[in-house]
Amino acid sequence: MKLERYEIKAEKSLMIFEFVSEGPKGKIHKLVQFGETNLKDLFNLAFGDKDLITGEINDSIVSNNNDSDKVLATVVATVYAFTDKYPNAWIYATGSTKSRTRLYRMGLTKYLTEIEEDFDLYGQRVGEWESFEKGVEYEAFLVQRKNT
Amino acid sequence: MKVKNLNKSKLPIVRIDNSLEKYKGKVLFKDKLDKANDMLKTVGLPKSRKQS
Numbered sequence: 001m002k003l004e005r006y007e008i009k010a011e012k013s014l015m016i017f018e019f020v021s022e023g024p025k026g027k028i029h030k031l032v033q034f035g036e037t038n039l040k041d042l043f044n045l046a047f048g049d050k051d052l053i054t055g056e057i058n059d060s061i062v063s064n065n066n067d068s069d070k071v072l073a074t075v076v077a078t079v080y081a082f083t084d085k086y087p088n089a090w091i092y093a094t095g096s097t098k099s100r101t102r103l104y105r106m107g108l109t110k111y112l113t114e115i116e117e118d119f120d121l122y123g124q125r126v127g128e129w130e131s132f133e134k135g136v137e138y139e140a141f142l143v144q145r146k147n148t
Numbered sequence: 149m150k151v152k153n154l155n156k157s158k159l160p161i162v163r164i165d166n167s168l169e170k171y172k173g174k175v176l177f178k179d180k181l182d183k184a185n186d187m188l189k190t191v192g193l194p195k196s197r198k199q200s
Contacts, residue, residue, distance in 0.1 A: 008160050011168035016176070018168055033176045037185055039193065044184040046177035057176045077160040084159055090193060092184050118158065122194050124187070129194035140187060142194065 003073035010078075014085045015043075017078045018050070023065030030071065031057055032078045034091065043082075045093040047075055060096045072107045080118075083145040094140035101139065108141065109134050119143040 006019040017032040032047040048059030065071075083089055095101030105123075108115060112134060115121055122129045123138030132141070175181055 005160070007163070009163045009165035009168065011166070011172055012164055013172065014162065016168050016171045017162070018165065031171070031176060033171070035175060035177065035181045035184075037181065037188055039188050042188065042193065044177070044181050046180045048177065059177050059180060077158075080159050081162050092188065094180075094184070094187075096180065124191060127191055129191065140184075 004070050005074040005077050006070060008074065008077060008081065010081070014082055017081070019074050021063060021065050021067055021071055023063075023067045025063060025065045028063050028065055030074075032075055034078075034082050034089070037092065039090075041086075041088055042090040042092060043086075045075075045079070045091050068103075069107075072104075076111075076115075079143065083119075087145050090142055090144045092140060092142050102137070104141065105138060108132065115143075118146055120146060 006021065008017050008019050010017045015034045019030050019032075021028040021030055029050040029052060030047055031050050032045070034043040034045055037044050046059055048057045049061050049063060050057055063071075079091060083091070093104065095104055108121065112121075112132070120143065121132040122142040123132045123136060124130075124140040124142070125136065125138050129142060132138070
C-alpha cells in the first residue's frame with residue numbers, strides 16, 4: 001500500500017501506537033492498540049481518538065478530518081510494525097458500528113492484492129471464518145502475516 | 149536508502165516514545181475487546197498455515 005501515511009510513535013513493546021491526524025478539524029491524536037485477547041497469540045486491533053484534556057479514548061467518534069485513507073494507511077503500517085515484531089500473531093478487527101465495519105471492508109477490498117502479498121486475510125460470516133473475498137459482507141476480519 | 153523512501157516502505161519507521169508506556173497493560177478499548185472475546189469464544193481461529 002503506497003499511500004501517504006502519518007509518522008508513528010510507539011512504546012517499546014509495539015503494542016500501542018500513536019499518530020496525529022491533520023485536516024480541517026485540526027490535529028487529532030489517534031491511539032492504536034493491539035490488545036491481548038483470551039486466545040493465545042490473538043490480538044484485538046482497536047483505534048480511536050485521544051482527548052488531550054481528559055486523556056480519554058473514544059473509538060466511536062467520527063472525526064471527519066478528510067484523511068480517512070491516510071489514517072487507514074497509517075493503521076495498516078502499525079499492523080506491519082506489530083507483525084514484524086510478533087510474526088505469529090493473529091490480528092482481529094471489527095468496526096464499532098456496521099457502517100464502520102463496511103468502511104474497513106471497502107479499504108481491505110481496495111488494497112486486497114497488496115494485502116494478500118504479505119497477509120492471510122479472513123472474513124467472519126455466519127459464525128465462521130472464510131478467506132476474504134471481494135463483495136462479501138463480513139462481521140469481522142482476521143489477518144496473520146505470511147511466512148517470509 | 150533515503151529517509152523519504154524508507155517512509156514509503158511497507159515497514160514503517162516507528163519512533164519509540166516513552167510517554168506511551170503509561171498505556172501499557174491497560175485496556176484502552178474495553179468494549180471492543182469484550183466484544184472480540186465473546187465472538188472468538190464461539191468462532192475460534194481458522195486453520196493457520198503457521199503454527200506458533
